[in-house]
Amino acid sequence: MRNVTLEQIFVHPITQKYLKRSGIAHAIAVAEFAYIFAKRYDVNPDYAAKAALLHDIGHYTWYRNGEWDYELYKENDIHAIKGASRAHKLLIRIGEDRQTAKEIAVAILLHTDSYLPEGKLNLKPLQEVVALADEADEEAGGNHHYKSIDDQSALVRIRALDARIDQEFHAYEGQSSL
Numbered sequence: 001m002r003n004v005t006l007e008q009i010f011v012h013p014i015t016q017k018y019l020k021r022s023g024i025a026h027a028i029a030v031a032e033f034a035y036i037f038a039k040r041y042d043v044n045p046d047y048a049a050k051a052a053l054l055h056d057i058g059h060y061t062w063y064r065n066g067e068w069d070y071e072l073y074k075e076n077d078i079h080a081i082k083g084a085s086r087a088h089k090l091l092i093r094i095g096e097d098r099q100t101a102k103e104i105a106v107a108i109l110l111h112t113d114s115y116l117p118e119g120k121l122n123l124k125p126l127q128e129v130v131a132l133a134d135e136a137d138e139e140a141g142g143n144h145h146y147k148s149i150d151d152q153s154a155l156v157r158i159r160a161l162d163a164r165i166d167q168e169f170h171a172y173e174g175q176s177s178l
């Protein structure tokens with residue numbers, strides 16, 4: 001049994017508040033990609049989908065004179081750091097296992113290397129899966145953050161993903177290497 005479902009995370013007011021900034025449609029698409037890639041990498045799909053759903057929860061709104069300022073964002077953004085911490089706090093609050101919450105938070109921390117010094121990171125499979133899933137939904141000019149989805153369709157897709165993960169979760173229970 002999973003401690004926490006994607007639906008519980010998704011409907012939480014904290015998730016709704018912050019994911020609206022970075023785009024709920026993007027978060028769901030990345031969670032679906034992560035589920036697919038998790039199988040390819042033999043990673044627990046529950047961890048991958050949760051990290052992917054929350055990967056952009058750390059975004060701040062970079063507005064100057066009422067418009068998004070991409071330069072300001074690039075210079076000052078720490079959304080992966082902020083997101084890792086915010087996701088970890090949320091997961092613990094709703095009852096996630098501590099070890100799982102840590103693995104998910106670190107995968108969020110490393111989903112982008114845009115704020116890190118030059119050089120290749122040696123990512124663990126779970127971290128790689130989340131980064132690849134994010135890239136898979138990326139559109140030119142950051143357009144993936146502006147795709148829209150209605151609340152009902154969003155919930156239907158989250159529940160469908162939960163159902164698929166529930167069927168397979170037992171196969172990954174107790175898996176220590178991520």
Ligand SMILES: [Fe+2]
Nearest residue numbers: 055056111112
């Ligand atoms: Fe991101």
Ligand SMILES: [Fe+2]
Nearest residue numbers: 026055056134
């Ligand atoms: Fe993203």
